[in-house]
Amino acid sequence: MRAILIAAALLAGAAPAAAAPAQTASSVTAPASxxxxxxxxxxxxxxQYRVHFDMRENVSFNADYDPMEGKLSGGSEIVRVVYDQGDRISLQHILVMEHEGKAIVIKHWRQDWVYQPEAVLAYVGANEWALTPVTADQRAGAWSQTVWQTDDSPRYGGVGRWTYANGMKVWTSEPTWRPLARRDAVLNPVYDRYLGTNRHALTPNGWVHIQDNMKMNGRAGGEPIAIVQEDVINTYDRSTSYSPKAGDDYWAATQEYWAAVRDAWDAAIAVSGRVYVEEEAQTGVVTGPPLMELAQRIQDGEITTEAAIIQGRAIIETATKR
Known part of the structure; x- marks a missing residue:
């Protein structure tokens, strides 16, 4: 069963889930309001939400490629505040489901927000991410959003601004590179990366995450070639139709471990301002299964948090060496 849960976690985490520790500006210059x-x-x-995932390839830019059929799925997901430090906010997503009367919990993606960042961790291709400077003009009044995968390894990061026109509250990123999601990687596609634009918009009953992804082929070097455009619309509707207890219990049992894992990733990135993590189509980043397994063992009482942290740090150190 544990192997099934880990596979499900990586599948879920690939749907949205890269970004990074960014440095904040020394002072807040925008009006306090x-x-x-x-x-x-x-x-x-x-x-606490019911989530609907809607993924649709729309327009092919390659004569030999036919857009895939749309994919619809859904689930129950809680989003908890990891920390709120004023100009730095972190939100953890946790899937809470039920199978044969038993609760199934899957740590999902994490989104970190930084106000007026000096740098953002961006995907640069070939399983590598790098801290990328943000100019003074770009960061003025802006927020970076860094997205991390289920094991807190990086996925993508971008910078954008919140706007409030026309009765909408919306944050929109600039286009950013992202690695393939597992749902696509397992198909051995002709494309090898996405160029995506994010929008997070609040709705009367929650919020929606909208992605405009151009799937690209950059394997030959030079300028990547557009293959097909995809829309991803993930809708989060507030719900009290299920109990969040299993998810909150998991987070209470493992959050100290995951805090240490986040620190270990930050340390790996800080060595050179870059990080390389090998990925496999079936499982995503190679660190995913062992790091997720350690968290499950903590909750099951099979290993202490301290011992799991030691093993987790070693896993990250080994995986990020080149």
Missing amino acids: AFEQDRQSILAQAG
């Missing part, structure tokens, strides 16, 4: 409005928009994403 605008800054606080942005903060509250970010924090409004925390809660």
Whole structure:
């Protein structure tokens, strides 16, 4: 059963889930009211939801490629505040499901927000991410969003601004590179990366995450070639139709371990401002299964948090050496 849960976690984590420790500006320069409005928009994403995932390839830009049929799925997901430090906010997503009367919990993706960042961890291709400077003009009044996978390894990062026109509260990123999601990687596709634009918009009953992804082939070097455009619309509707207890219990039991794992990733990135992590189509990043397994063993009482942290650090150190 544990192997099944880990496989499911990696499948789920691939759907959205890269980004990074960014340095914040030394002071907040935007009006306090605008800054606080942005903060509250970010924090409004925390809660308990029914989620619907809608992925559709729409337009082919390659004569030999036919867009795939759309994919619809869904689940129950809680979003919890990991920390709120004013100009730095972290939100953890946790899937809470039920199978044959038993609760199944899967740690999902994490989103970190930084106000007026000096750098953001961006995907640069070939399983590698690098801290990328953000110019003064780009970061003024802006927030970076860094997305991390189920094992807290990086996925993508970008910078954008919250806007409040036309009765909408929306954050929109600039286009950013992302690695393949597992749902595509297992198909051995002709493309090898995405160029995606993110929008997070609050709705009357929750929020929606909209991705405009151009799937590209950059394997030959030079300028990547567009293959097909995809829309991903993940809708988070507030719900009290299920109990979040299993997810909250998991987080309470493992959050100290995951905090140490986050620190280990940050340390690996800080060595050179870059990090390389090998990925496999079937399982995603190679660190995923062992790091997720250690968290499960903590909750099952099979290993202490301290011992798991030692093993987790070793896993990351080994995986990020080149």
